[in-house]
Amino acid sequence: MTTISTDGTWPSREIRSRVCNGDNIRALIADQLGVNIKRVSDQTHFARELGVGWLNRLELVIFVEDWTGLELQDDDVERINVVGDLIRFFESAKEQRDRLN
Numbered sequence: 001m002t003t004i005s006t007d008g009t010w011p012s013r014e015i016r017s018r019v020c021n022g023d024n025i026r027a028l029i030a031d032q033l034g035v036n037i038k039r040v041s042d043q044t045h046f047a048r049e050l051g052v053g054w055l056n057r058l059e060l061v062i063f064v065e066d067w068t069g070l071e072l073q074d075d076d077v078e079r080i081n082v083v084g085d086l087i088r089f090f091e092s093a094k095e096q097r098d099r100l101n
Helices: 021-031 047-052 054-068 074-078 083-100
Strands: none
Touching: 021 054, 021 083, 047 054, 054 074, 054 083
């Protein structure tokens, strides 16, 4: 996985802002895994299609949590198998945070 640079900028030009949406999350995933963004659709399976094991998937979730400022429940992380799952859980966390604020 690539990491955020020391100055806080993101390596990918695909990521336009820190807005928590599907496009940005897909771009983050592609960037972190070093794959073409065209390979990262909502139906893309982390283990079968991207070769992402449980630990790397957890690291990816933590990375997106840090980037979005949102936190997923441990139970949610266990249920993430495809990219769309990850996006839905983060969008749901954002909606919950927005309702509380």
